[in-house]
Amino acid sequence: MTTLVVLDQGESISISFDDLLKYHGRSSIAGVAHAFKAMERAFPLLSPGGPPERYDITVESGFPGGGARDAFEMVTRAVTGDRYRLASEPAGVEAPEAPGGHFFFRLGYRDTVVDLVARAGLVPEGFVQIACREAPTPAEAARAQQLKEEMAERLLSLPADEVYDADPR
Numbered sequence: 001m002t003t004l005v006v007l008d009q010g011e012s013i014s015i016s017f018d019d020l021l022k023y024h025g026r027s028s029i030a031g032v033a034h035a036f037k038a039m040e041r042a043f044p045l046l047s048p049g050g051p052p053e054r055y056d057i058t059v060e061s062g063f064p065g066g067g068a069r070d071a072f073e074m075v076t077r078a079v080t081g082d083r084y085r086l087a088s089e090p091a092g093v094e095a096p097e098a099p100g101g102h103f104f105f106r107l108g109y110r111d112t113v114v115d116l117v118a119r120a121g122l123v124p125e126g127f128v129q130i131a132c133r134e135a136p137t138p139a140e141a142a143r144a145q146q147l148k149e150e151m152a153e154r155l156l157s158l159p160a161d162e163v164y165d166a167d168p169r
Helices: 017-024 030-046 064-074 129-132 138-157
Strands: 002-006 010-016 058-059 083-088 106-108 112-118 164-168
Touching: 002 030, 002 064, 010 017, 017 030, 017 064, 030 064, 030 112, 030 138, 030 164, 058 064, 064 083, 064 112, 129 138
Parallel strands: 058 083
Antiparallel strands: 002 010, 058 106, 106 112, 112 164
């Protein structure tokens, strides 16, 4: 399993997907997987010479889910450092629909920015409708969790460049 590597005041830290689950839990496992793959895709583009310094990374998320937010927080400390914000609409970008938003992320590091858009076909048909139900039945809640688990497994099985298209600026 791939790990994300960042620097914390010059010291290298490796964070695995399992580490992120220990922090967030499994309730929004697909969101954790999306953020993991977005960071895996972005970090080499943001800092090609080595791991980025976590406190210099900014995150703009088109997806308001707690799993993604917690994954970005654990790796970058962007929520605590006020370097994380939600984007209501990704300007000029077509991104797949996500519960409450879109699977779009913009990560910045010093003078570099990378826009990341999830590739088509990675979000199961009907996922958004099931995942966004305000008062799901027990069967609907179980189905939503199953779809989240399946999506996370699918995302993690793919190279990051097959999950997220990247546009460095």
